Amino acid sequence: MKPFAHRTHYVSVGHWFTYNGKWVALAAIILLLGIYLYHNNSDSVPSDYIVTWVGCTELTEEEEEAVTAAMEAAGADENGDGEVVVTIRQFVIDFRVDATDEAAEETYYNTLKLLNQLNDADSYLFLLDDPKKFQFTTGVLQYLDGVIPGEEDNYECENWADMCVAWSCEGFERTAYLGRRALFEEDADYEVTFPGGNALFTALTGLA
Numbered sequence: 002m003k004p005f006a007h008r009t010h011y012v013s014v015g016h017w018f019t020y021n022g023k024w025v026a027l028a029a030i031i032l033l034l035g036i037y038l039y040h041n042n043s044d045s046v047p048s049d050y051i052v053t054w055v056g057c058t059e060l061t062e063e064e065e066e067a068v069t070a071a072m073e074a075a076g077a078d079e080n081g082d083g084e085v086v087v088t089i090r091q092f093v094i095d096f097r098v099d100a101t102d103e104a105a106e107e108t109y110y111n112t113l114k115l116l117n118q119l120n121d122a123d124s125y126l127f128l129l130d131d132p133k134k135f136q137f138t139t140g141v142l143q144y145l146d147g148v149i150p151g152e153e154d155n156y157e158c159e160n161w162a163d164m165c166v167a168w169s170c171e172g173f174e175r176t177a178y179l180g181r182r183a184l185f186e187e188d189a190d191y192e193v194t195f196p197g198g199n200a201l202f203t204a205l206t207g208l209a
Contacts, residue, residue, distance in 0.1 A: 048088040049079040050201055051123050055115065056130040056177070057095035065089050067172025068128070075204035079197040090124065096134030112138065125182045125195035126202060128168070132178045133161040143183035145208055150183065166206045179206060 052072060054060055060068065072087040092115045094108055118124065119141055127142065129135050136142050136150075142164040143149055150164070165180035181202055182195070203209055 046084065046086050047080055047082060048086050049197065050076055050087045050126065052087060052089050052126045052128060053115075053118070053124040054089055054091045054128045055094055055135055056091075056128075056175075057093070057097070059091055059093050060089065060173075064173045064175070065091075067170055071170035071173070072201065072205065076201050077197055089128075090118065092118075096131050096138065115139070122182075125198035127165075127180045127182065129165065129178050129180060130175065132165045132180060133158045136161050136164060141182050142180045166208060168205060 050072065052068075054068075069087050069089055073085045076085045076087060078085050092111050094111045094115065096108075116139065119139060127135070132142070137158045140150070140152075142161075144160070144163050145166065150160070165178035168177060168179040169175065179202065181198065199209075
């Protein structure tokens with residue numbers, strides 16, 4: 002018999018892994034990632050409100066906890082699960098960054114992420130440190146009286162102070178502004194898309 006004329010089962014399996022091992026490893030990584038995401042999502046509590054923070058720096062853990070606690074105390078159990086949950090989504094965007102600045106690439110990337118979330122229409126309230134530049138970039142804020150800004154308002158943004166109100170709470174002492182998303186004709190009714198959004202805004206600011 003010639004050497005290696007008969008390939009055992011173990012040798013065949015070994016050769017198969019030699020040529021296909023990377024795909025097995027990739028499939029294993031995808032499987033583990035799926036398991037992690039499943040458990041992460043199943044363990045999380047559904048949010049009654051999603052509030053978006055857009056600032057030149059990220060909120061500290063203490064600031065985020067303070068903002069969340071203040072808003073949850075003012076909110077209501079909109080989804081009927083027995084508790085009030087506010088989720089803060091953060092986007093670090095420094096609108097002052099020049100195009101040649103080293104931070105410009107990160108600012109551009111985070112701006113795209115923000116615009117993508119706005120398309121998903123899951124956040125009604127915005128906490129901002131630069132509302133004028135935010136409105137110029139996104140055009141999504143409404144006036145405090147509920148009027149939807151025209152395009153000329155967004156280009157100039159001189160009326161940004163009529164679209165938001167200064168807001169802070171214990172543990173969050175930054176100069177920040179709270180505003181509401183404008184809902185255009187193509188958007189669903191805000192009470193359907195963002196239940197309780199206006200009520201939370203009123204509770205936090207005293208404005209109707």
